[in-house]
Amino acid sequence: MSTYQHSFPDGNIGTVTSVLSNTDVEIVRKNQEMEKEKLPQNAWQKFMRALEVPHEDKPLSALRNPDLEPILVEERTWGFWSFFAYWGLPNFAVATFSTGSALLALDLNIQQSIGSLVIANVLIAVFTILNSNPGVKYHIGYTLSQRMIFGIYGSYVGIIIRVGISVVFYGYQAWLGGLCINMVFDSFSQNYLHMKDTFPESVPMAKKDLIGFLCFQLIQMPFAFVRPSRVNIPSIVTCFMTLFSIIGMLAYLVQTNGGPGPLYYKEVMLSSSQRSWMWLYSMTIWYSGISPAVANQSDYSRFSSKTLSCYLGLFIGIVVPGTFVSLAGMLCASACKGLYGSAYWTPNEIVEEWLSNDYSSKARAAAFFIGISFTGSQVFLNLTQNGYACGMDLAGIFPRYIDVTRGTLFAQLISWVVQPWTFFNTSSSFLNAMSSFGIFVTPIMTLNIIEFYWIRKSNITLIDFFTLSKKGAYWYSAGFNWKSMSCLLIGVALGIPGLVYQSEPDLKANSAMMNYYYGYMFFIPLVTGVLYFGLTYAFPVHHEKMCQNDPLDFFNCFSDEELKKLGMLPFQADMCEYLEAQEPRYSKEKTVVNDGKKHDNIQECSNSN
Template sequence: MSALASFLQKLEVKNSGLPVSALRNPDLEPIPHAKRQWAFWSFFAYYGLPNVSAATFSIGSALLSLGLNIKQSIGTIIVGNIVITLYTIMNSNPGFKYHIGYTLEQRMLFGIRGSVIGIIIRVGLSVVLYGYLSWLGALCLNLIFSSWSKSYMNMKNTFPESVPMTTRDCVAFLIFQLIQMPFSFVKPRKINTMGIVFCFMAMFSVIGILAYTVSTNGGPGPLYYKGQDLSANQRAWTWLLAITVWYSGMSPVIANQSDYSRYGSHNIKMQIGVALGVFITGTLAPVAGMFSASATEQLYGEPLWLPTDMALKWLQDGYTAKARCAVFFIGLSFTGTQLVVNMTQNGYACGMDLAGLFPKYINITRGTLFVQLISWVVQPWTFFNTTSAFLDSMTSFGIFTTPIMAINVIDFYIVRKGRVSITDLFTQDQNGAFWFYHGINFRALAALLVGIALGIPGLVFSVQTDLKPNAAMNNFYSGYTFFTVIVSGALYYILVLLFPIKQRVGISDEKDYFNAFSPEECRNLGMELYSESFDTEYLGLETGGAKSRVYGIGSQNHTPVSQRSSKSEAPVVVVETAAEKS
């Protein structure tokens, strides 16, 4: 046992003497004011990048396969962008106001122990999506290598036909995975500049592809003029499903919002950046993709949906200096886009979540390396075999994240009135605000499970086409973007009314124990500015003549003041005097 204890001790996260326990490490704490530097362009790029990625460029294939035409698909995208913007802004404030991420939000919603549920859901999605976007990144990287070498472009495929990938794609996938790994050691807040650069590069690439294909074809092509023969009832439900397809691809980003809104330096700039990032890029890329695919159908006899397929076609038709230069720029911009999107939304997100599950042993870097090493097991190359496979994967993501988003909005704004005790997020004390019943908030858990359960049958019917579908369940699945929000949100509020939360509802910390808030924020929150004297309270010493009770942080592994590396690092503590307790 002593050898095992020694081994585990060596595995513990090293944080220069800062407190680490079963519930806490520095990667989970509120972001200090000096490190919150994301403003308009950072949030514009954060939401612009997934919209101008290769996957979003090809989303039109999924929308048109539903039976809509291009004009109707554009309408669903615009409505979907409105929904995405509203959901994102509503889901931002726990992160922006209190500078905490998704992982701590789960403790706020489901309880200190129940938070494992929401965290595991996102860990699972992160692993799948990391592999998915890595494969797309490999296809983009192929463009760069193909523009350098004609031999690489024409590499002989050594895999049998039963394997749904080529040797060239496999090589690019392995290289792209290796390129991503060093970014595990980059702080998530520092990747914003790189994101802004690649966002605009990808926007120029999207515009260039659109201009070239339409001008070369002499018009938008046959898909643009294609009609549809849906009845009024079918069209209504198809519109709902199309909005859901568009929303669902962004739903993990919406759920993740607090992970990055906590880096925001100005609320209005963040909201404007989100709105414009969603609307400008979220309309430009899919519309350009549909017009370009329509033009390529007339040019090449079949529509090309992925920008990588279009660019490789240009090289194959003529390996000229002009074509190679254009393909290199397109490949570089989309490769960079895939890298930043994958790291921010899946790599770092999984790292943050695993740090919440195992704070003593995992930080963001270790958690990100974990998802990078196992993401290949989902076999992402199988996602691109058919349009239906792509559509099913896109529409299923939001089933699991939308209920969490709805519960979060109701809990933060209505139940807690926008006031959260951060210190209670790091305690297993039964009087803590987020202990609920044995560490689990069964109200939120019930609302989550009901929301997910109602969406599962529709997903099953969409995958198992040999089953006779239930019309009501199919319709719920088509519109779960709206229906799940209503069901899970309303059910959670009703359960709170029937079974009121008794622990410290609508209470925020009286003092800035984390040295995370600016003087202006402290004034607005009625919070006392950080003082070194708070370290004494953290150690549970007597203050002000009253015996203080300190909420634990999950273990007795408290770090004495003398061992702390910097006075700027504040303790996690709630001090409650005997008078306050009574």
């Protein structure tokens, strides 16, 4: 609280107690200076002004644009089925359907692979719920949470990691999407089905695959202009379409084969010790493939209308489809082994086999529906978990010039650079790619949970996310939190040797490093968490706003019920004039004394820019 001399409308001058501390007032003023629009003085400044993101009358600064602000009440429309679909998308998809190819390559059988997936999915669901709460409670995304963990400038490290993974995954999922759309094209034309390759053998893709990839990219691009919160309905529809396709494929293949096929009865020749580590590795492979979605869960949990609906939707969406689709993929591959002599791990391989054997109207109709279903799920999977995620993250680095739409277009345009077709050259390449992504984001998720729950006691200030003031709650040391950054580097570094050994089988592997890599889903959180606990205990943060909420709803983003729980005063539309005069504003609920007289008509303070 602060006291000020204030001239009241009746001409009296008295002492007023503000709901804002001196630190709050300085942060608000600093933010206003950053957000103040300056008239361009030359051609270059006019050009740069023209490049700024559309922001209507909302603030724009080096740390802020409308896509970074907490989500308003009227935009929080996601319920149970929306979150079920968000997590259904990566499960009702080609990658999950073909997961068995990686797991059975570890010399596990179908039963053991499914057992490891059930355990992994439950743990992933719990980890996701814990990681989503900055979005659920404060309606902020992954980008702002990085400022809480690493500092205002240090946040760029976590953001850049996520951007890099988004681009890689976008290309990877777009390539799978191209295979899906080829099923539709195959149902249209027998000539397309049997299209001859014209590329030299050194190019690891077919002409047909390239056409599908380019067409899929073109289909995705218009969705960059759709708000992320608006794709929940089509996501729900495509999830159920793909579910029906998977059920139909599974029923047909198992019935036609007369049973689940030879892979189902595969014997496990591993020793008990080897089997234990392969169980861990299979869980890690599965976790790694969806770990980026776990990391940026707050980007979508901030759209939740009710907390319980969010938790139930994501828990069921992770556990049930994640187990069923993987099992269906293994059983389909096993039945194909019995029927056709080869285990087909992707839907497009199965459809091509059907059409090659019998190009009938029945087979073509099945190919068309399966192709449309999987194509739809791939489109919205890639957008929600990679395209939009990249846009949100890039907005945190260049807020003046990049918003979600521009960032999504960026991911779409450069995703070809990662050459996703190389992921499918050999099973080992596929395995290594799938099992390495989590190394980089798992420490970030661990730090996020510890910082939010243990250090800040689930209470954070929002106005400090957008300030360069040294008194801000996330300034730390020159804008960097050296403790969390050290833990991130150590957590990642310990996983790198195992990745190198896995990628280069000719190298003599260190058994300890390999085992750490096999189980990094468990070991990285343990190492990173214990280290961060220790550093925070040895070097505690002393800040006057630690474990506190904002005194006011600066962003007009909370409901009356939320304001009551958080102990905040509400936003009012007519709050500008005092701050513009660089004076604090006060709560009308506060009683102030002026020469013995009480005044209750003082306005609340808020950054209403």
